[in-house]
Amino acid sequence: MTAVPRHHPPVPPIPRDVVGLRGFLHAARTNALGLWPLAAYEQDIHARRFLGRTTLLLNAPEAIHRVLVDNPGNYRRSPASIRILRPLTGEGLLLSEGEAWRLQRRTIAPSLAPRMLPLLARHVLAVAEETVAALRTRVDRPVDLLASMQAMALEIAGRSMFSVETAGAAPALRAMVREYGLDLARPHLADLLLPVAVPTWRDLRRRGFRRRWMAIMSGLIRDRLASPPPEAPRDLFDLLRAARDPETGAGFAPDALRDHTATMILAGHETTAVTLFWALTLLAAVPAVQAQVAAEVRAIDLPAAIAAGTIPDLPRTRAVVAETLRLYPPAFTLARAAIAADMVGGRVIAPGTLILIAPWVLHRHRKLWDDPGAFDPDRFAPAAPPPPRFAYLPFGAGPRVCVGAQFALMEATLGLASLIGAFEIARTEDRPVLPVAIVTTQPDHAPPFRLRARGGD
Ligand code: HEM
Numbered sequence: 001m002t003a004v005p006r007h008h009p010p011v012p013p014i015p016r017d018v019v020g021l022r023g024f025l026h027a028a029r030t031n032a033l034g035l036w037p038l039a040a041y042e043q044d045i046h047a048r049r050f051l052g053r054t055t056l057l058l059n060a061p062e063a064i065h066r067v068l069v070d071n072p073g074n075y076r077r078s079p080a081s082i083r084i085l086r087p088l089t090g091e092g093l094l095l096s097e098g099e100a101w102r103l104q105r106r107t108i109a110p111s112l113a114p115r116m117l118p119l120l121a122r123h124v125l126a127v128a129e130e131t132v133a134a135l136r137t138r139v140d141r142p143v144d145l146l147a148s149m150q151a152m153a154l155e156i157a158g159r160s161m162f163s164v165e166t167a168g169a170a171p172a173l174r175a176m177v178r179e180y181g182l183d184l185a186r187p188h189l190a191d192l193l194l195p196v197a198v199p200t201w202r203d204l205r206r207r208g209f210r211r212r213w214m215a216i217m218s219g220l221i222r223d224r225l226a227s228p229p230p231e232a233p234r235d236l237f238d239l240l241r242a243a244r245d246p247e248t249g250a251g252f253a254p255d256a257l258r259d260h261t262a263t264m265i266l267a268g269h270e271t272t273a274v275t276l277f278w279a280l281t282l283l284a285a286v287p288a289v290q291a292q293v294a295a296e297v298r299a300i301d302l303p304a305a306i307a308a309g310t311i312p313d314l315p316r317t318r319a320v321v322a323e324t325l326r327l328y329p330p331a332f333t334l335a336r337a338a339i340a341a342d343m344v345g346g347r348v349i350a351p352g353t354l355i356l357i358a359p360w361v362l363h364r365h366r367k368l369w370d371d372p373g374a375f376d377p378d379r380f381a382p383a384a385p386p387p388p389r390f391a392y393l394p395f396g397a398g399p400r401v402c403v404g405a406q407f408a409l410m411e412a413t414l415g416l417a418s419l420i421g422a423f424e425i426a427r428t429e430d431r432p433v434l435p436v437a438i439v440t441t442q443p444d445h446a447p448p449f450r451l452r453a454r455g456g457d
Pocket of ligand 1: 093094095105112263264267268269271272275329330331334335393394395396397399400401402403404405407408409
């Protein structure tokens, strides 16, 4: 592999010292990626007191292992995460706990298991080809690839899991995600302090949002609900409809089905869309790596491989996706609140302690990575040593690891392959694109790109 100069994509300023309460609240509301001081990127555990409560940011593998893998039952989602995610995902898998979680996970996981990937890949490629066809009409003109990737990922989620076309609902759905991200997704002081049972005034507004949002979701599955379930489940929606509680024999009520739809549509497209966007931004900045990906893709017949039920090996493209997820982890922080006392990384944890595991920090930790700010897909080349244990967690770990991880990796790889196989991608301006933490790791603006059809098309 030819060595290419290392590109260091721009990041929000890192404070030299621990920020005070006002700075903390400001960062939480505007960009949580700028919350952590330099020391957090070097320490095993970064501790701070916040309004009388201890917050621990974990970077040490054994500490992360304890919370996510060894003793996950002792750590529930934090009040702020519940407040912000509940209006979007309702009582779906992301926020459910205990037996309800177990039943949902057992029902949903098989539809996204590795053996389902070839089937899911057909949907991915079909939608990616439609996206490429639409973009062909826009060559040599400025294109908003963020919007294209959001529409593409949404349509993939809708078709592959629910057999629904999203195009009709997409504008309203995307507008609501944007509206939420700019306002109610940003935690204020009361959101961080009060227990979930005590609604904040923003929670009251979030309830209004939830009603409107869930109405869109109900619209998406209306036709599916109106037709009788088939003998053999064909997609995730059929599996959810066929699921029965092992104790009571009850199936999911229509409201629960709607919440599952909302969860899977949101979790299943928002994250993959930004991954694709950041990967394209990185490849636009480093044409030499883009050329390597293009060469790899153009050497194989992608549609024939997918039609034959195989998922082609694209090691360079996969390495770019993996490195993108390191530099721009869509889930920038996993937050948990300790239920009972525990020992984590040699520290006594009191009940109520807020535990944060921030892939954003972990993936840029100075002791875990060489030149952590550099875009270097060689880190994930097949022959490279694997990353240090628990230093790379774009999908989390333990029983609550992302249920869609394999699907997401396949989707991002095939989506990127389709686009880079078809177009040479460049930016039309130099303005830095900075990551901002709003539910996921978003760009601070949607930069225009210029596409050129690759030779031979
Ligand atoms: C690049 C894309 C993705 C990333 C980076 C990502 C990341 C994550 C992470 C970090 C978690 C664990 C959160 C925690 O422990 O607090 C998670 C959970 C989850 N993800 Fe993903 N995800 C992605 C794509 C997807 C897709 C495609 C789907 C659905 C098809 C999905 C559905 C879910 C669900 C339902 C959960 C909750 C699982 C549970 O609690 O049992 N995600 N995801």
